[in-house]
Amino acid sequence: MKSYFCQDDHGQITPVYSISAGLDYPGIGPEHAFLADSDRAEYVSVTDEEAVEGFEYLARTEGIIPAIESAHAVAYARKIVPEMNRDETVVICLSGRGDKDVASMAKYKRVQVNE
């Protein structure tokens, strides 16, 4: 089974980084590779900063703390929603809860917490 990976010209896997532990990986699951190749899904990127803003936005407005992975989806939704009509519907999948991310979020925001 093949998939897509961040790699150099010689096939060496490149070091990667993400604020989200779940996304701190140089590849994607083969199912995503298949969905992309068959034009059934489109993939976009979101920065750490945008994800943090998405994380805080959902917590503040809905009282839901999304996993930092899912906060990337919130961040992208916030980018496209202003261009959409009022009667259009957006579904965001929150694949996990963000309680686990509060400490790393505090670290990112340079807030002192007692873990």
Add this chain to the structure above:
Amino acid sequence: MNELSQVFAGGKAFIPFITAGDPSIEVTQELVPRMQKAGADLIEIGIPFSDPIGEGSTIQEASIRALSRGVNVDKIFSAMEFIREFTDVPVAFMAYANTVFSYGSDKFVKRCKDVSVQGLIVGSAIVEIMGAYGEECIPYVLEYVRAMKDGIS
């Protein structure tokens, strides 16, 4: 009987392993003829890979050292060309599937044959793509060695 099988014709064989480019490609070029003089029947040369999942810590560290010195597949093939001016000792490459795949497996196998590499071990190749490697080895009479069990990728 192919060349790799002949290595084992007398029973036991002495097969030292080195990682290409550790600590430099020049040292690799020196080591191969010296290992032959020391009695090596077959020399296994590891092609360093960023994610050496099939290795213990010693070879992992060797791979990191080699990659940090900028070694790559083209430099290893050039080194093998140089080595072949001095020695005809049988050599097998130990590579990871992505190295062979990204280079172009047909081109990789052909270059192995060009520099008289008799064996190719592709440690991380999985069943679906492994068959292709095997077929590409056949026209060049390169021995294809399967190292890991199915399901490890």
